[in-house]
Every structure is written in structure tokens, then in C-alpha cells.
Amino acid sequence: MLSPHDFHNLCTKHGIDFFTGVPDSLLKDFCAYITDHVPENQHVIAANEGGAVALATGHYLATRRFGLVYMQNSGQGNAVNPLTSLADPDVYSIPMILLIGWRGEPGIKDEPQHVKQGKITLKILDTLDIPYRLLPENIEEATQCMEELKTEMSANKRPVALVVKKGIFDSYKLKKTVQDISTLSRENAIQIIAEALGPNDIVVSTTGMISRELYEYREAVDGNHSRDFLTVGSMGHASQIAMGIALAKPDRQVFCLDGDGAAIMHMGTLAIIGSRKMENFKHIIINNAAHDSVGGQPTVGGETAFAKIADACGYKATWVVKTKEELKQILPRLCSSQGPSLLEVQVGKGARKDLGRPKTTPQENKSAFMDYLS
Numbered sequence: 001m002l003s004p005h006d007f008h009n010l011c012t013k014h015g016i017d018f019f020t021g022v023p024d025s026l027l028k029d030f031c032a033y034i035t036d037h038v039p040e041n042q043h044v045i046a047a048n049e050g051g052a053v054a055l056a057t058g059h060y061l062a063t064r065r066f067g068l069v070y071m072q073n074s075g076q077g078n079a080v081n082p083l084t085s086l087a088d089p090d091v092y093s094i095p096m097i098l099l100i101g102w103r104g105e106p107g108i109k110d111e112p113q114h115v116k117q118g119k120i121t122l123k124i125l126d127t128l129d130i131p132y133r134l135l136p137e138n139i140e141e142a143t144q145c146m147e148e149l150k151t152e153m154s155a156n157k158r159p160v161a162l163v164v165k166k167g168i169f170d171s172y173k174l175k176k177t178v179q180d181i182s183t184l185s186r187e188n189a190i191q192i193i194a195e196a197l198g199p200n201d202i203v204v205s206t207t208g209m210i211s212r213e214l215y216e217y218r219e220a221v222d223g224n225h226s227r228d229f230l231t232v233g234s235m236g237h238a239s240q241i242a243m244g245i246a247l248a249k250p251d252r253q254v255f256c257l258d259g260d261g262a263a264i265m266h267m268g269t270l271a272i273i274g275s276r277k278m279e280n281f282k283h284i285i286i287n288n289a290a291h292d293s294v295g296g297q298p299t300v301g302g303e304t305a306f307a308k309i310a311d312a313c314g315y316k317a318t319w320v321v322k323t324k325e326e327l328k329q330i331l332p333r334l335c336s337s338q339g340p341s342l343l344e345v346q347v348g349k350g351a352r353k354d355l356g357r358p359k360t361t362p363q364e365n366k367s368a369f370m371d372y373l374s
Contacts, residue, residue: 004033021070026101028295032174049075095153113233132161204242208293236265260301274314322346
């Protein structure tokens with residue numbers, strides 16, 4: 001396995017001194033290492049992968065030095081626009097190295113939302129005309145790959161990529177952790193929220209732990225998952241799915257269970273939601289200030305006033321809670337409020353080690369959910 005320390009040293013020896021991106025489970029050990037060891041002005045956890053490409057572009061324009069952009073392969077879609085219309089040799093010709101975690105690699109069992117992306121990861125790079133190598137697990141071969149890619153970057157002033165298969169990086173535990181912003185657990189908050197909803201209320205939950213914990217709650221209570229749309233992929237878009245449903249079903253209350261990282265990734269959706277006076281739309285952001293599903297890397301959720309932003313975007317009512325008692329007190333007001341409304345629930349990081357995953361397929365979830373809506 002490749003030591004995160006050795007790979008970071010390899011990057012710096014080849015002139016790569018700026019790191020940015022969105023954390024990924026296959027890259028979590030390397031991401032944790034640079035979070036602990038790279039100065040804050042040389043490492044930015046971006047809102048989304050396209051923003052990370054732009055950050056690396058700005059760094060190169062200012063310094064003439066290469067940046068490294070890390071991402072899960074699902075983030076390639078967010079990065080395509082600036083890669084083709086900004087960094088490409090036909091436009092500004094910006095060199096940078098993309099470090100891409102290969103979720104859903106063909107032949108490796110993974111979650112449904114990663115299967116298609118895994119199949120097309122290398123094809124996307126080919127289509128974008130981005131030279132790439134698979135990152136080896138020993139430092140000697142990794143050094144050779146880096147030298148080849150640096151030669152390509154330097155000669156042709158273009159982005160290049162290292163694709164990271166599962167199990168390449170050795171373990172490294174993040175030391176620079178962010179203090180919990182609440183003692184309330186996310187799973188407990190989800191249980192309290194679910195218990196407060198009516199039998200005809202609709203739920204759209206974001207990707208990651210939130211959907212998994214909602215599924216576990218329903219499984220424990222009655223096994224009925226039909227009222228929930230579990231957005232297992234498409235990070236940052238759950239609120240727009242919920243908005244589409246709310247517009248089509250104005251007589252039903254629609255609750256979006258969002259995460260801080262997801263809300264930050266596409267924060268412009270708050271303005272779109274606020275611009276439409278959907279009385280039935282209830283937005284709940286469960287904020288633990290961390291990318292909990294991919295290693296616990298910090299978000300800026302602890303410094304972001306989601307309720308104030310939503311208020312400025314036109315939401316009719318907003319609240320912030322951080323205790324079980326406050327949550328139980330506010331939920332009836334949220335349910336009876338004239339939307340769009342937003343509730344930020346501050347929670348602690350972490351999840352049960354034995355937390356399961358949905359046993360139903362996305363197609364089964366979709367069919368049951370659509371039958372419930374009709």
C-alpha cells in the first residue's frame with residue numbers, strides 16, 4: 001500500500017504545493033494527511049469539484065505552480081465544465097493533476113449509485129482528452145507515474161489524472177478534527193423528525209448517512225419505506241428533487257432531509273426554492289460540519305448561517321436547533337408553518353459502526369415511492 005506521507009512528499013518534490021477538492025472514501029487517508037500537514041492557505045476543501053478546478057486554476061495563474069484536485073469519480077460531472085471551458089488547452093491551457101477515487105470499478109462490488117460511474121470513469125477522461133495513469137501502490141512505480149504526468153503537464157500545459165483504485169492508500173487517521181457542534185446525534189435527530197411527520201407527508205433524503213439512518217429507522221418501526229425517496233447518489237440535488245415533487249403535489253407536505261456538505265455543494269438551490277412560494281416545502285439541513293460518509297473531513301457548515309441565508313433567499317420561516325428538546329419543540333411549528341421553511345439541526349459527527357445500508361434497490365425504492373405519491 002502507498003503511504004499518504006510518501007505520496008504527499010512525491011507531490012511536493014514535483015512542484016505540487018496546492019491541494020483542493022471534495023473528500024472521497026477511497027482518498028480519505030490521503031485527504032486526512034494533507035488536512036493535518038498542509039498549511040491552510042495551500043489546502044481548500046471545496047464546495048464542489050468544479051470549484052476545486054477553478055481554485056487550482058487561480059493558484060496556477062498566480063504562482064505558475066501546479067495544483068492537485070482530488071475527487072470521487074462521481075464528481076467528474078461537476079468538474080467537466082471548467083475542465084473543458086477553462087483549463088483545456090483549447091482555452092486557457094491550465095496544468096493541474098486530478099486525483100480521482102475510482103468507486104464502482106468494474107469487477108469490484110460497490111453501491112448502486114457508483115456502478116455506472118465506475119464503468120465510464122476512464123471513458124470520461126478519454127473523451128475529455130485528459131492523459132491518465134492508474135496510481136500504483138508502491139512508491140517506486142508511483143514516482144514513475146508522477147514523472148510521466150509532470151512531463152505531460154509541463155510540455156502541453158493541460159490537466160492530467162491519477163486514478164485511484166480501492167485499497168491503494170495505507171491507513172491514516174485524521175488528527176485535526178473539528179469539535180462537535182452539538183451533542184445530539186444525527187440518527188437520534190432523524191428518528192425524532194420521522195416520528196413527528198404525518199402519514200401523508202413525503203420525505204426526500206440526501207445521499208450518505210442520512211438516507212441510511214432514515215432507512216434503518218423505518219425498518220425498525222414498520223418496514224414501510226414507501227414514503228421516502230432515498231437519494232443514494234447525486235449529492236447536493238435532493239432539495240431540487242423535493243422541490244419538483246412539492247410543485248407537482250401542492251396538497252402534500254414535502255420534507256427534504258439535507259446535509260451540510262450537500263447543501264453547500266449547490267447552495268444556489270436555496271435561492272431557487274425561496275423564489276417559489278411553495279407552502280408545502282419544508283427543508284431540514286442536518287449539520288454536523290463534516291463530510292461524515294467519506295472520512296469525517298470538515299465542511300464549513302459550522303461557520304455557515306444556513307437559516308440566515310435561507311431567510312435572505314425568501315424562505316418564509318427559519319429556525320436553528322441543537323438539542324433534542326429544542327428539536328421536539330420546533331418540529332410542530334415547522335410542520336404547521338407556511339413554507340418554504342428551513343430548519344437547521346446541528347448534530348455531532350459519527351455513526352453506529354453497525355449501521356446498515358438499504359436492502360431495497362433504487363428501482364424498488366422508486367416504484368414504491370411513486371405508488372405512494374399516486
